Amino acid sequence: MPSSRPALSGPIPLPVGFVTRIISRGQGTRSLCCPDCSVSLNLFQPDEDEPARLLGLCETCSKWVFLVEIEPDWSKVLLVELPSSDSVRQGLEATPAPRRGRRAP
């Protein structure tokens, strides 16, 4: 294997919680909305083969969410709020580094 691979640390137990919600959509409601500002989310499907998994992005508050279809036609949806990059960085700073197996030179 080439040695130009990026160095990968062991798993880090970040103390960053995920807020999850169940969305039940009424008949005729087509859009999925941001839990904070109720604005329609921009939806992305990163994996063509996985139409039941989407990423949602709120243009107003820049929140990212992970959306999983639970019932057909997105009538019931699991919404997982992804932590902001700031809270991830803060969580990382507050977490002791794991024991390193290998270190990049």
Ligand SMILES: [Zn+2]
């Ligand atoms: Zn929002």
